[in-house]
Amino acid sequence: MAGVAALGIVVQFGTTTGTTTSATLANVTNVSGMDSDAEEIDVTAHDSSGAYREFVPSFIDAGEVSFDINFDPRNATHRATSGGILWLRDQRIIAPFKIKFPGTPTDSVSFMGFVKSVPFDGPFDDKLSATVTVRVSGSATWAYGT
Secondary structure, X not given: OOOOOOOOOEEEEOOOOOOOOOEEOOOEEEEEEOOOEXXXXXXXXXXXXXXXXXXXXXXXXXXXXXXXXXXXXOOOOOOOOOOOHHHHHHHOOOEEEEEEOOOOOOOEEEEEEEEEEOOEEOOOOXXXXXXXXXXXXXXXXXXXXX
């Protein structure tokens, strides 16, 4: 298989610290992230072989996920009122997120995180857009359809 088209990704999020992803983020144009990184601990000692440094893995940082959107300040999932992504940022709520990938069966990744930033961009000759950055807290759970 050569690859999978990204068209059709769905981003869902909850509006409380519970486990329900009840809202679908509207007008998503790009999804990127899950830039996980394992921290490393230097365990080099005087008797390390060949004068090479030695490392062991430590904690894993799940990183951040970004969602580019066609920003609509009146859209319920974009607003700074209850249920919107700006509201989640303002309330500093760690909420559930789920990214569903296109295809059948549906594969997904779920995680808890908080909305770190939502800067918008409004050039005079282009669309109003924003980038939602979510800081992942804890691990992500990958689910594969059968």
